[in-house]
Amino acid sequence: MTAQAHDIEADVIIVGAGIVGTLVATRLARAGVRVVILEAGPRVDRERALQRYRESLVKLPETPYEAVAHAPAPRLDAIGDYYVQAGPENFQSNYLRLVGGTLWHWLGTTPRLHPSDFEMKSRFGVGVDWPIGYAELEPYYAEAERVLGVAGEGDLESPRSTPYPMPPIALTHRDRAWARAIAPLGLRVNVNPQARNSTAYDGRPPCDGQASCVPICPTVARFDASVQVARAERAGVRIVENAVAVFIEVGEGERIRCIHVRRPDGTSQIARGRSYVLAAHSIETPKLLFLSRTAERPHGIANGSDQVGRHLMDHPAQLTWALAREPLGSYRAPHAVAGIDHFRFRDFEGADPRAQRSAFRVELRNDGWNFGKGGPTFLLPELLARGRGVRGASLQRELALHAHRQSTLLSLMEQLPDPENRITLAEDALDSSGLPRPKIHFALGDYERQGLAAARATHDRLFQALGATNAEHAPTWFGAGHILGTYRMGNDPKTSVVSARGRSHDHANLFILGGGQMPTGGTVNPTLTVTALALYALPEIQKALSGS
Numbered sequence: 001m002t003a004q005a006h007d008i009e010a011d012v013i014i015v016g017a018g019i020v021g022t023l024v025a026t027r028l029a030r031a032g033v034r035v036v037i038l039e040a041g042p043r044v045d046r047e048r049a050l051q052r053y054r055e056s057l058v059k060l061p062e063t064p065y066e067a068v069a070h071a072p073a074p075r076l077d078a079i080g081d082y083y084v085q086a087g088p089e090n091f092q093s094n095y096l097r098l099v100g101g102t103l104w105h106w107l108g109t110t111p112r113l114h115p116s117d118f119e120m121k122s123r124f125g126v127g128v129d130w131p132i133g134y135a136e137l138e139p140y141y142a143e144a145e146r147v148l149g150v151a152g153e154g155d156l157e158s159p160r161s162t163p164y165p166m167p168p169i170a171l172t173h174r175d176r177a178w179a180r181a182i183a184p185l186g187l188r189v190n191v192n193p194q195a196r197n198s199t200a201y202d203g204r205p206p207c208d209g210q211a212s213c214v215p216i217c218p219t220v221a222r223f224d225a226s227v228q229v230a231r232a233e234r235a236g237v238r239i240v241e242n243a244v245a246v247f248i249e250v251g252e253g254e255r256i257r258c259i260h261v262r263r264p265d266g267t268s269q270i271a272r273g274r275s276y277v278l279a280a281h282s283i284e285t286p287k288l289l290f291l292s293r294t295a296e297r298p299h300g301i302a303n304g305s306d307q308v309g310r311h312l313m314d315h316p317a318q319l320t321w322a323l324a325r326e327p328l329g330s331y332r333a334p335h336a337v338a339g340i341d342h343f344r345f346r347d348f349e350g351a352d353p354r355a356q357r358s359a360f361r362v363e364l365r366n367d368g369w370n371f372g373k374g375g376p377t378f379l380l381p382e383l384l385a386r387g388r389g390v391r392g393a394s395l396q397r398e399l400a401l402h403a404h405r406q407s408t409l410l411s412l413m414e415q416l417p418d419p420e421n422r423i424t425l426a427e428d429a430l431d432s433s434g435l436p437r438p439k440i441h442f443a444l445g446d447y448e449r450q451g452l453a454a455a456r457a458t459h460d461r462l463f464q465a466l467g468a469t470n471a472e473h474a475p476t477w478f479g480a481g482h483i484l485g486t487y488r489m490g491n492d493p494k495t496s497v498v499s500a501r502g503r504s505h506d507h508a509n510l511f512i513l514g515g516g517q518m519p520t521g522g523t524v525n526p527t528l529t530v531t532a533l534a535l536y537a538l539p540e541i542q543k544a545l546s547g548s
Contacts, residue, residue, distance in 0.1 A: 006269070008240065010036040011545060013259055013273035015245045015288065016280035018101025019527065020513050020534045022228040022237070023147060024277055027538050029235035033545065037232070038243040038261060038271060040071035040284070041097040044104060044226065050218055061094065061105040061215040061481075069432040070244060070264040071097040084426035084439040091442040092479030093314050095281050099241050102281065102481070103225035103527065105215035107335055108195045110150050110528040111361075112141050112158040114344065116354075117522035120416075124355040126447065127416045127520045131491045131500040134158070137532055144531035145193075148223045149201045152193030156341050166198045169207060174328040174407070175338040178364055181466040182340070185348070189338050189364065193528075195223035196334065202227070211367065213334045222334075243269070244433065245280070248292040248301055248510075255509045256301075262433075275509045275544045279534075282312070282483040282516035283423055283438050289487075289512075290425050291435065302487070302504045302512060307497050309424055311417035311488055313521045315480040316444060318360070318411045318452045320459035321372045322468035327404035330368035331376075336410075339363045343411070343458060344523045358413040358451025361523045362458065368406035372474055376403040407468055411455035412480055413448050414523045423486060444477070452477055482526050487516040501540035502533070509544055513537055 012028055014021045017039035025035040049064035056063045062075045074082040074094040083091060095102040115134035120127035142162040145152075151166035168191040171179070179189040196213070197206045207221040217224065233239065244262045251257030256276045261269040278285045286309040290300040300308060340362040347353050365371060369378075376399045383398050384391075426439035444452075456473050463471045490496025493505035502517060504510040515530050522529075 008036055008038075008261070008269055008271040010034040010238070010273050012036075012275050012277060012541070013038065013271045014277040014279060015259065016101065016278065016284070016514075017099045017225075017229060017239055017241075018279060018281065019103050019225045019228055019531055021101075021277065021279035022225060022232045023531065023534050024279065024513065024538060024541065025237040026228065026232040026235045027535075028541065029232065029237045031542065035237045036271065036273070037237060037239045038245050038259070039099050039239060039241045040244045040280070041099065041241065042066065042068055043099045043241050046216070046226070049216055053212070053216055059215070062096065064216045065096060065098060065104065068242075068264070070242065070262075072431045072433060073097045082431060082437060084429050084437050086439055086441040088443045091312070091314070091440045093481045093483050094479075095283065095481070095483065097284070099239060100225035100229050103223070106224070106481075106527060107214050107525070108222045109336065109525040110145070110148060110193045110195050111156055111524040112193075113522045113524060113529055114158050116345070117520065120354070120520050124352075126355065128490075130519050131489055137536060140532040140535045141528065143535050144528050147228070147531060148195040148528065149197060149204070150193050150195050150528070151198040153191055156190060156193070157345065164193065166201055169194060169196055169198050169334075169337050172329065172333045172337055172366055174330070174366055175364055177324075177328055178338075178466065182462060185461075185465055187340055187342050190341050191338050192336060194337070195527075197221045207334065209333050211331055211333060211335065245271075245288055246291060246435065248276070248288065250297070250301055250507065254507050256507050275511065275541060277511045277513060277541065279513045282486045282514060285512060285514065285516055286423050286486045287425065287438055302497055302506050302510060304506045305494055305497060307419075307488065307495065309486050310419045310422045311485040311519075312421040312423060312440070312442060312483070313415045313417060313485040315412035315482045315521060315523065316415055316448055316452065316477040317480050318413070318455040318459070319372050319408065319474040319478055320456065320463070320471060321369045321406065321408040322463045322466075322471035323402075324405045324407045324466060324468045327401070328407060330366060330404050330406050331370075333366045335367045336363045336365055340462075347454070348458075348461070353454070354414075356450065357454060358415070358448050359523050360411040360413050360451055360455050362455075362462070363410040363412070365408040365410055367408070368403055369408060371408060371410065372472070407463070407466065409459045409462060411459070412523055413451040413455065413477075414521055415448050416445065417485055417488070417520060418445065482515070482521065484515045484518045484521045484526060487512050488519045489517045490519065499540075500536075502537040503540055503544070511537060511541055511544075
């Protein structure tokens, strides 16, 4: 590669322009620190993305977003085109490489972890304990809720020091029907905490109930990382898009010296700073650490523990769908507004099962059978073939009646960390940019499989309470898009990659942040926790800049 005349210099170089990178950059810039963010992918034009989504017949999470050859990423309809699946099971979750990151197409669900989720080893004899507890992270949870703009009510059994920034999103007609049906079982429906405006907030409008949160909110009522991108740039952060970090160079004293950057036209740049932050997601970050290996560091950098890339986790999801007796109003609200949190901590009898199997959180879906079987049009062949065939207004009525009775439950399992679940580099399988593709070894254990079985039995009992029929379980688990654990935090440099505040054990001026820090995953969507961890890391990053 030919070096460019104008290399990049700043006090802090950040790799990745998702929520973590842009939030850290914003806070540092407001404190007078010069910050540059390197982002592999391009910027997103919201109007063009919306048009692409509306015009597409196939509507996947990636549909609105332009794919670029220099920053390939896994797509749900062709996930094996990017991942090299080494088995025994396929890893199924995806992400985006764009300015703004994967929060472009997230649902917006933001529960906190429970205090017990930080102490899985101590309390239940499985997994590991975190190096910090809930109480230490709680103030940062509160600040993260303000950053994202979270609407909610109640504590969901996680103690709070502050109220939610906004009142909760209203329950849907479907959610209220579920609440009535399960009350005799001693269960309740909880409104999901969610980064979706219930009132005007942060200059953005309240949610008007459009059902395209995944993959794009047309009004920005649901927070996406473009909001934080704008904050960062107003604070003076420079974002360099289409800048692929390909090698991290280590200098004297094991300090990071610079990052080599490749541009789409084949030219290169060097990015130099006093401190460096990797926030490029839980697959791309270990991939970059492995790409930076040398004869002196054959396992890559920040990997003296041999833990980089290991302990890959998701929230394996069990999906079940059934037909309610009466119309519930499907396809008329965000994909999920509420859930049942009871099963995060206990079974029907009140016992906590986490010593033996995964706990799970039940999500009440508002998108009919779309996730499991596709939209209402999957019925067309059956209706058209029935007798003389259903046509015209009759066809429309039949489709509408069936669609409004469709109901789906989705349960997210906790997955235990396993060092054999890991990402490495596929040296013999290059991606469209010429770099090795991520090679993934992945499998669920008995702990997760028993949790999936318990979820299926729970779904059957819940649908029975609703009076629904034709219940059908998805034959396999789904990925939740919650990629965790590949550079976990810990106090012991022999068993972890970074400290509790994200500082590399091996390189004093390197911080590695994001979902990969999480030692265990709990049963809830991780974005709020990841955001809180980024805020928790800030004092240590500022300390590093002062030479400590």
